[in-house]
Amino acid sequence: MKYAIETFDLTKRYGDFLAVDALNLRIDKNSIFGFLGPNGAGKTTTIKMLTCLIPPTSGTAEVAGYDIKKSPNEVRQKIGMVPQLVSLYGDLTARENAELCADYYGMPSELKESRIDELMELVDIKYAENKFVKQMSGGQKQKVSVVASLVHQPEILFLDEPTIGLDPTTKSVLWDLIEELNENGHTIILCSHDMYEVDLLCDHVGIIDQGLLAAFDTPQGLKDDILGDQKQTDDLNISEIMTEMEEKSEADLLSSFHDLKGSILEDEISNAREISIMISNLDDDMMQILESLPFVFEVTPHPSGRVVMNISNSEDAVTAVISVIIKNNGNITSISTQDPSLEDVFMKVTAKKEMGGE
Ligand SMILES: Nc1ncnc2c1ncn2[C@@H]1O[C@H](COP(=O)(O)OP(=O)(O)O)[C@@H](O)[C@H]1O
Numbered sequence: 001m002k003y004a005i006e007t008f009d010l011t012k013r014y015g016d017f018l019a020v021d022a023l024n025l026r027i028d029k030n031s032i033f034g035f036l037g038p039n040g041a042g043k044t045t046t047i048k049m050l051t052c053l054i055p056p057t058s059g060t061a062e063v064a065g066y067d068i069k070k071s072p073n074e075v076r077q078k079i080g081m082v083p084q085l086v087s088l089y090g091d092l093t094a095r096e097n098a099e100l101c102a103d104y105y106g107m108p109s110e111l112k113e114s115r116i117d118e119l120m121e122l123v124d125i126k127y128a129e130n131k132f133v134k135q136m137s138g139g140q141k142q143k144v145s146v147v148a149s150l151v152h153q154p155e156i157l158f159l160d161e162p163t164i165g166l167d168p169t170t171k172s173v174l175w176d177l178i179e180e181l182n183e184n185g186h187t188i189i190l191c192s193h194d195m196y197e198v199d200l201l202c203d204h205v206g207i208i209d210q211g212l213l214a215a216f217d218t219p220q221g222l223k224d225d226i227l228g229d230q231k232q233t234d235d236l237n238i239s240e241i242m243t244e245m246e247e248k249s250e251a252d253l254l255s256s257f258h259d260l261k262g263s264i265l266e267d268e269i270s271n272a273r274e275i276s277i278m279i280s281n282l283d284d285d286m287m288q289i290l291e292s293l294p295f296v297f298e299v300t301p302h303p304s305g306r307v308v309m310n311i312s313n314s315e316d317a318v319t320a321v322i323s324v325i326i327k328n329n330g331n332i333t334s335i336s337t338q339d340p341s342l343e344d345v346f347m348k349v350t351a352k353k354e355m356g357g358e
């Protein structure tokens with residue numbers, strides 16, 4: 001088995017409605033995979049097919065080396081699932097729920113009890129083991145759900161929006177747990193709307209939109225892609241501007257830059273990125289120079305000497321801003337740039353489709 005999960009044109013229709021459209025996905029063994037997408041994109045439907053809760057309309061998938069159509073029972077033995085809506089028995093205690101799951105998988109009783117103890121301690125719910133689930137808080141239920149899903153030591157764990165509605169502390173307990181499970185060799189499939197969570201935990205991310213896989217990469221790869229895309233839309237030739245700067249007088253330049261700035265496209269400005277530079281000898285002259293640069297759209301000075309600028313998102317804009325400052329005897333003490341977030345990637349990838357695709 002090469003991958004933990006491999007899908008082959010995995011498709012689900014509900015009547016006429018195509019919920020998952022010929023999905024081809026490969027998830028590495030022992031990785032944490034983040035599954036993102038707007039509401040109704042097909043995430044839960046995909047997970048339900050991969051966990052053999054519903055059959056695909058066409059196509060198939062291999063999960064832990066077994067075909068979901070031919071060997072659903074083998075697949076079930078290899079996977080654990082923390083569903084979007086906690087599905088525990090309210091009239092049973094936390095421990096009884098976990099025991100029930102262990103019995104379902106036919107675990108021998110000595111192993112069962114020690115495994116439940118171990119997991120309850122791991123997620124810190126042992127103190128409430130004899131509490132009825134219906135009397136528990138959302139976070140406590142979620143922890144019991146995690147224990148129940150892990151009792152049979154599944155190779156692959158599916159978590160469908162597991163931290164939704166949890167307080168920050170419980171969230172971070174779950175994040176630690178996910179990392180720990182992964183270190184112990186489990187593959188994790190994490191559906192989430194929490195971009196911070198996905199960025200923090202996941203090795204690879206798939207973005208599904210209207211049943212189609214719209215993007216698949218590492219979180220950093222997706223973010224770098226956005227920068228790459230935007231570079232291509234860049235109309236400003238910054239190196240030309242820089243050469244011009246070498247040749248012309250300062251006064252001439254400032255007025256010609258002023259004209260150029262007026263003609264810059266909306267598009268250019270909306271693709272701007274932020275750079276923040278600390279200049280220890282920042283003065284009005286320097287501010288005026290920075291403001292006049294055509295590839296600098298907005299300049300906000302702070303009393304500390306830090307200037308936050310929105311600059312053109314092109315390869316050489318950062319270099320150009322820095323060299324202009326140095327050329328004018330500015331003393332730079334620190335620089336930081338604001339790179340795109342996974343949220344930016346999500347918005348971009350899913351917006352494309354709504355506009356009719358590209
Ligand atoms: N049992 C069902 N019958 C009909 N349509 C469904 C059913 N389950 C889900 N859908 C539809 O399929 C689409 C994908 O749903 P789902 O997989 O739950 O999305 P997600 O988990 O990404 O929010 C939605 O438009 C949803 O309304």
Ligand SMILES: [Mg+2]
Pocket residue numbers: 043044045084160
């Ligand atoms: Mg869902």
